[in-house]
Amino acid sequence: MSEDFNDNKTIQAQSSETISGEGVRGVAPDKDYVRPAEVADQDLYHGHSFITKWIFCQDAKVIGVQYFLLATFTGIIGLILSWLMRLQLGFPGAAGFMTAEHYYQFVTMHGMIMVVYFLTALFLGGFGNYLIPLMVGARDMVFPYVNMVSFWMFFVAVGVLLASFFVPGGPTGSGWTLYPPQAILEGTPGSGMGIILMCVSLILFVAGFTMGGLNYLITVLQARTRGMTLMRMPLTVWGIFTATVLAMLAFPALLVSALMMTLDKVLATSFFMPTILKAGEVLEYGGGTPILFQHLFWFFGHPEVYIVALPAFGIVSDLISVHSRKNIFGYRMMVWAIVIIGALSFFVWAHHMYVSGMHPWFGFFFATTTLIIAVPTAMKVYNWILTLWKGNIRLNTVMLWCLGFIVTFVNGGITGIFLGNVTVDVPLSDTYFVVAHFHMVMGIAPLMVIMGAVYHWFPLVAGRMLSEKLGKLHFWITFLGAYSIYFPMHYLGFIGVPRRYFEMYNSPYITSAVGVNEFISMAAFLVGAAQFILIYNIIVSLRMGKPAGKNPWQANSLEWLTPTVPPEHGNWGDKLPVIHRWPYDYSVPGAKDDFIPQTTPPSEVAGTEVEKT
Amino acid sequence: MSEPKIEGYKFKPGYSGMAADTASDQTMFKGVHWGKAMMWIFLLSDTFIFSCFLISYMKGRGSTPEEWPNPSEVFALNAFGVPVPLLLIAIMTFVLITSSGTMALAVKYGYERNRKMCGWLILATALGGLTFVGMQAFEWSKLIHEGVRPWENPFGAPQFGSFFFMITGFHGTHVSIGVIFLFIYAYKTFAGHYDEGKRGWFTSMKGDYVEIEILGLYWHFVDLVWVFIFAFFYLW
Numbered sequence: 088m089s090e091d092f093n094d095n096k097t098i099q100a101q102s103s104e105t106i107s108g109e110g111v112r113g114v115a116p117d118k119d120y121v122r123p124a125e126v127a128d129q130d131l132y133h134g135h136s137f138i139t140k141w142i143f144c145q146d147a148k149v150i151g152v153q154y155f156l157l158a159t160f161t162g163i164i165g166l167i168l169s170w171l172m173r174l175q176l177g178f179p180g181a182a183g184f185m186t187a188e189h190y191y192q193f194v195t196m197h198g199m200i201m202v203v204y205f206l207t208a209l210f211l212g213g214f215g216n217y218l219i220p221l222m223v224g225a226r227d228m229v230f231p232y233v234n235m236v237s238f239w240m241f242f243v244a245v246g247v248l249l250a251s252f253f254v255p256g257g258p259t260g261s262g263w264t265l266y267p268p269q270a271i272l273e274g275t276p277g278s279g280m281g282i283i284l285m286c287v288s289l290i291l292f293v294a295g296f297t298m299g300g301l302n303y304l305i306t307v308l309q310a311r312t313r314g315m316t317l318m319r320m321p322l323t324v325w326g327i328f329t330a331t332v333l334a335m336l337a338f339p340a341l342l343v344s345a346l347m348m349t350l351d352k353v354l355a356t357s358f359f360m361p362t363i364l365k366a367g368e369v370l371e372y373g374g375g376t377p378i379l380f381q382h383l384f385w386f387f388g389h390p391e392v393y394i395v396a397l398p399a400f401g402i403v404s405d406l407i408s409v410h411s412r413k414n415i416f417g418y419r420m421m422v423w424a425i426v427i428i429g430a431l432s433f434f435v436w437a438h439h440m441y442v443s444g445m446h447p448w449f450g451f452f453f454a455t456t457t458l459i460i461a462v463p464t465a466m467k468v469y470n471w472i473l474t475l476w477k478g479n480i481r482l483n484t485v486m487l488w489c490l491g492f493i494v495t496f497v498n499g500g501i502t503g504i505f506l507g508n509v510t511v512d513v514p515l516s517d518t519y520f521v522v523a524h525f526h527m528v529m530g531i532a533p534l535m536v537i538m539g540a541v542y543h544w545f546p547l548v549a550g551r552m553l554s555e556k557l558g559k560l561h562f563w564i565t566f567l568g569a570y571s572i573y574f575p576m577h578y579l580g581f582i583g584v585p586r587r588y589f590e591m592y593n594s595p596y597i598t599s600a601v602g603v604n605e606f607i608s609m610a611a612f613l614v615g616a617a618q619f620i621l622i623y624n625i626i627v628s629l630r631m632g633k634p635a636g637k638n639p640w641q642a643n644s645l646e647w648l649t650p651t652v653p654p655e656h657g658n659w660g661d662k663l664p665v666i667h668r669w670p671y672d673y674s675v676p677g678a679k680d681d682f683i684p685q686t687t688p689p690s691e692v693a694g695t696e697v698e699k700t
Numbered sequence: 701m702s703e704p705k706i707e708g709y710k711f712k713p714g715y716s717g718m719a720a721d722t723a724s725d726q727t728m729f730k731g732v733h734w735g736k737a738m739m740w741i742f743l744l745s746d747t748f749i750f751s752c753f754l755i756s757y758m759k760g761r762g763s764t765p766e767e768w769p770n771p772s773e774v775f776a777l778n779a780f781g782v783p784v785p786l787l788l789i790a791i792m793t794f795v796l797i798t799s800s801g802t803m804a805l806a807v808k809y810g811y812e813r814n815r816k817m818c819g820w821l822i823l824a825t826a827l828g829g830l831t832f833v834g835m836q837a838f839e840w841s842k843l844i845h846e847g848v849r850p851w852e853n854p855f856g857a858p859q860f861g862s863f864f865f866m867i868t869g870f871h872g873t874h875v876s877i878g879v880i881f882l883f884i885y886a887y888k889t890f891a892g893h894y895d896e897g898k899r900g901w902f903t904s905m906k907g908d909y910v911e912i913e914i915l916g917l918y919w920h921f922v923d924l925v926w927v928f929i930f931a932f933f934y935l936w
Contacts, residue, residue: 122708317723339748356862374764575932
């Protein structure tokens with residue numbers, strides 16, 4: 088009896104370290120014991136032809152790269168659109184073909200492409216597909232066939248979106264928020280086929296994403312390898328996982344609003360359309376409520392911000408930990424912060440609607456919930472800084488991007504506190520202050536993480552290193568340039584320059600805004616061009632980069648521990664890895680190396696002060 | 701509910717034990733097939749879709765200035781010269797709920813490896829679903845015949861037609877997709893694909909009777925959603 092009791096005690100004390108001899112009575116507890124696999128090894132369909140290996144491929148890694156390439160391609164289109172807009176704003180009339188209609192269309196397409204088709208697809212589809220199975224020790228996603236269909240749905244969605252450039256009337260120009268009634272009324276550019284194609288494309292995107300998202304969630308929940316407990320997962324997986332949960336619950340609102348908007352346009356229903364007088368004539372619409380669309384859209388739109396931000400939080404935590412050779416500060420706090428931010432993000436949507444005419448008490452409630460989000464977010468920032476504190480920092484390109492992220496994110500977060508308050512938001516609404524805020528916090532900051540992640544994981548995908556010299560050049564131009572673009576925009580917002588305006592005409596701010604606008608535009612051209620350094624770097628390094636070998640960064644997490652680098656289909660060869668620890672055992676006192684991979688059993692590192700995980 | 705038996709794993713008591721079980725390695729839902737977990741999460745997402753639809757309906761019905769038609773008149777059916785309110789819809793609901801019952805039995809016989817019974821019950825479920833969709837088509841054509849359109853409605857607010865056709869249409873699509881899969885699964889059951897673990901045409905995954913339970917989850921969900929649509933459209 089007393090033996091049982093003691094036994095239980097030790098198991099409880101050790102339960103987080105190893106599940107030692109648990110459930111096996113009469114066998115001496117073995118420190119390295121990990122209980123057997125619950126489910127049979129996954130059997131996979133291996134492609135044989137070029138088409139099944141590289142095009143309709145069921146390997147999550149290939150699908151991840153496909154997502155990455157297509158999202159990047161779409162993102163470059165978004166980048167070119169932003170160039171055209173900056174050309175008009177900085178040097179009005181310099182682009183001869185540019186009319187006000189074109190400008191609105193470019194604003195709209197730039198916004199939608201960057202938020203949904205670039206950032207969301209890149210983080211969840213790209214990094215999610217590549218990293219989740221590798222990091223949790225699975226052979227592939229649980230349902231590879233559906234995963235493949237997910238990418239091809241995304242492909243069709245992008246095709247439909249880009250097709251809207253070539254239909255009569257061009258793409259929709261109603262702003263990325265697509266507010267009715269003006270989005271579907273004549274007079275708004277692209278109010279014919281443009282808006283229909285936009286809605287159809289969004290519906291396809293949501294359908295495709297749902298297929299992928301189910302895979303990411305279930306792979307994390309049900310297909311982890313032996314020893315991989317939830318609290319031993321890298322924060323990258325936590326971030327992508329939570330973001331996918333948000334996506335599964337937020338995209339339905341987008342799907343519903345896009346469907347209702349399509350019906351309003353195609354069948355002349357009046358879901359969102361009130362009675363409208365146009366040139367003295369009553370239109371056929373009547374009785375609908377445009378505010379409903381705003382609620383549905385932002386119920387999707389706000390979680391969408393965190394769908395982009397949470398994977399960035401997760402990835403940057405891992406990058407900072409690896410490149411400062413220190414365990415992440417407050418791992419559990421980081422996990423809970425991600426989960427809490429994700430949960431709170433569903434209760435803040437109407438802070439985008441302070442000027443929509445809703446009840447002021449409503450604004451009061453949403454301002455409160457919005458400001459509460461600052462608490463877990465600030466905790467994360469402190470933890471990143473405390474991870475760096477006294478770390479053995481390797482100031483390479485990856486680390487530079489991480490530092491750039493922290494700075495831009497703090498900057499964008501602080502302006503978010505301004506805009507979260509109703510009284511401050513009302514005068515700043517629809518000015519360049521808002522543009523500066525959201526570009527800093529969900530444009531530049533996540534982009535910095537993407538860049539860092541590309542430099543970090545390229546050796547894994549390609550087996551070769553990217554050039555550090557070009558990388559640092561790329562970083563400094565992008566970082567300083569991005570600040571030159573968005574920092575002056577706060578000032579423009581304060582003096583009242585409205586956003587989404589084609590031209591300032593003879594407004595009183597023109598004198599002080601003109602020079603600033605020229606400067607911003609020059610910086611925007613430079614930063615945009617600098618991104619091609621990365622593309623050049625990738626193309627050259629694919630063939631001529633320094634061979635990376637296994638685990639070039641001396642990282643602990645599983646994706647670097649595959650038998651072959653780059654990993655093959657099935658990831659792990661004959662035997663699945665067995666996990667004994669979290670992925671953050673860096674610079675452990677008493678250990679031989681400054682890193683202890685997750686697969687190292689406790690007996691090999693006896694006498695060191697490893698964290699109990 | 702008894703706990704599933706997992707080799708080498710002992711479930712721990714109390715709330716802290718529940719947390720430890722949840723956070724343990726390999727799987728969060730012990731003994732649950734991944735496909736089942738995936739269907740549950742899909743249904744959660746789908747719940748949000750239908751919730752958005754129904755909340756929009758409530759908001760739209762609340763904001764339209766015109767009068768909402770009386771459901772017991774609009775949906776009445778003439779039986780022997782007497783208008784009976786909600787007659788058709790009562791039969792439709794009965795058929796759909798019954799098909800949920802046959803589906804549940806099919807799952808039971810599937811796990812008992814009773815191939816024939818399982819197949820017949822899936823087929824019965826499919827026919828129930830088909831009857832439902834057919835009656836819905838009848839109701840749609842009756843309303844269209846009386847002049848109700850997505851954009852107009854002779855009985856009052858045009859939003860009635862918009863929301864009715866959109867939401868019942870979306871639900872009907874769910875039922876139709878379910879019926880198609882039920883027919884496929886009935887064929888696969890009769891052909892013995894689940895007994896011998898034959899690989900799927902597209903997915904190349906080995907067949908297993910658990911697939912019937914997964915489809916059953918979807919089918920019960922579609923029925924449950926119908927109960928809400930029924931309450932919101934026909935009883936309110």
